[in-house]
Amino acid sequence: MSGSLRRFARKLPELLVIWVPMLLSAGHVVVFTLWTTWVSFTPSTLMPTDGWVGLRNYSAVLATRNWKVAFDNLLLFGFSFMLLTTLVGLALAILLDQRLRGENVLRAIFLYPLAVSFVVTGTVWSWLLNPGMGVQKLVNSLGWTAFRFDWLVNRDMAIWTVVIAAIWQASGFAMALFLAGLRSVDADLLKAAQIDGAGPVRTYARVILPSLWPITVSVLVILLQFAIKTFDLVRALTEGGPGIATQLPALVVYDFMFQRGNLGRGSAAAVLMLLTLLAVLLPYAGWTYLQRRRARA
């Protein structure tokens, strides 16, 4: 056996395990993205068909109330979900970082919701939040009869029930990442702060939290794609209701494609979602690129 062949044989598992799946999935993503983009410019209804209708599908989607409501909801839901999940996750991580007894158990409990599917989360919260059988009923039956917690059926507040359920689901994940970050803060820095006479609050604000910045950005980016593709949670929790008050773009895409039998408009909505994501991700990619260059320089 020649040397190059042996080297190849040694590399073969790596090639098979990493590159083949990588190429396949990248191919899938790219090919289907291009295909969806193409369909969004065709007059396709029940089946993909050839033809060119220009931006007509886009203008039709943008003109529907469903899309407007969905997009407003995405902004509201996306920002509050990302912000609050990050804050809750960070708070949990800081509390867990106090060298508690039973930390492992608590960590598992906080992480557990992530192992539950969104459909289960949605269904459970739809029971808890239903004023006729959930929290409101419980508090009422305990004697506080004027207590009202009817966000689920209140069209102005219903989107917040989605936020609550999503935070419950994802904050454990944010906590895990932050906890790892907290544990990897340079011990020398902490000692230096201690010697300089900084109290715990000051230490967190000036030393620990700034060093968590890169992790915070990763958490936010991961939560962002959670937020944009949220589908099954809403489907199980509110079905987009009351009325169309909790529509989100992913529901609109599914609805156009499979329930309204209009692949062209559904694809247009999907491309609009992709553009939204890119509008956030491209600046982020640029920012990390600059960071890396600065680090190298």
Next chain:
Amino acid sequence: MPKLSRRALLAASAGLLAAPASAQTVKPRLTAISQWSAGSDGAAITALGKKFEERGGVWQHSPVPGFTTEMMNKLRAQILGGDPPACSQLKGPEIAAWSKIAPTVNLDAVVAAAGYEKVVAPDLARIHKPGGKWAAMPLQIYRTNTLFVSKRAMDRVKADKLPTNWAEFNALAEKMKAAGIAYPLANGGSRPDDGQKFEAALAGISPTVYRAAIMNLDEKALKGPEMHAAFVQLRKLADWMDPNTASQAYAVHLPQFVAGDMGMMIQGGWAQGVLLNAGFKLDDFIIGPGPSDNGKPVFLLNADAFIFWQRKEADLQAGQKLMAEMVMDPAIQTMYSQITGSIPVRTDVDLSGPGWSDGQREAAATLKAAVAANQSVLSLAHNMAQENGMTAAMIDVITEYVKNRAITPDQAVTRLAEAVEGAR
């Protein structure tokens, strides 16, 4: 044009070769997909399959349980693969839409031989004849504006007569409310539930306008005074419903309805089967036609159907013919409807036998009278009046109106007209 798979071509040529020799001996075979797998629907289709086998056929039914969309996705995949089922469940104007995608069987000869067309409601016949040719067969009919009234709620207000028009309905609901029944109307929170309340309101106010505005999308009718009146009535109905329902099914309220804590229900005829299955008795509730302001009965029609896809195999073609003949057969329609609680498609079936309930008898008689008065119309909420895209756009407006008291009837009329324009 769908691509033909090599397998289909092979099967087709084999069929052609075999045809002359085996024309007499071929055993009819039917491949079918539907979403009916459980409960009375599953039992009915299984019974139909048994009858098919008794008549010498091979029955190959593949149920796709769950949402209708999943079944449609399977159908789409099979058509794209050039291997459509011999027949599949499909309903309403979607029959015309899908029949443009792949060739369907022309059933005109079979229908003519059975003299079927004159015993079917004209609107119903029309949607099963895309391009003027029978391509699909209605299987059973449900009325979506059936009025259910709780016996105990009636006792509480000392009433014994069902309301026949909206004024009487509103008076009875007010009376129930005054007697301490918090929610005189039991309703689910789903989109079709809200849509059903709207169609019952409009068709009860004017079936003529319903036909023009909802079925024919006439612009003038869509903005007319009857639409406004329908939204005013819908607001009343919405105010009588339990606001805590979220997205639950109407069936959640059945125990409260029977106990008299909720008074009335405007539902499809299938709710009778659901009530009986839940262990309630026929004398727990009273069934009647939905309110009609002009005194003549209005029937909002919902029908399940099978569409037949063109196949070249001789045995499948024989199976399609046999299936079409069976579905038109009054004995088969009787068997099917007695299992599911629907009413037969044929208007000439005798419902006096012991297998029928009073509710079914009343619904069938109302259908006949409504057809005679030209007051049988197709349900919007159950995808009979329009294609799915148009239906969904209209229900968006209706369900938002039901859930949002701040929208005025005028705004709702405008929004509905705009939604129709946008979805065209």
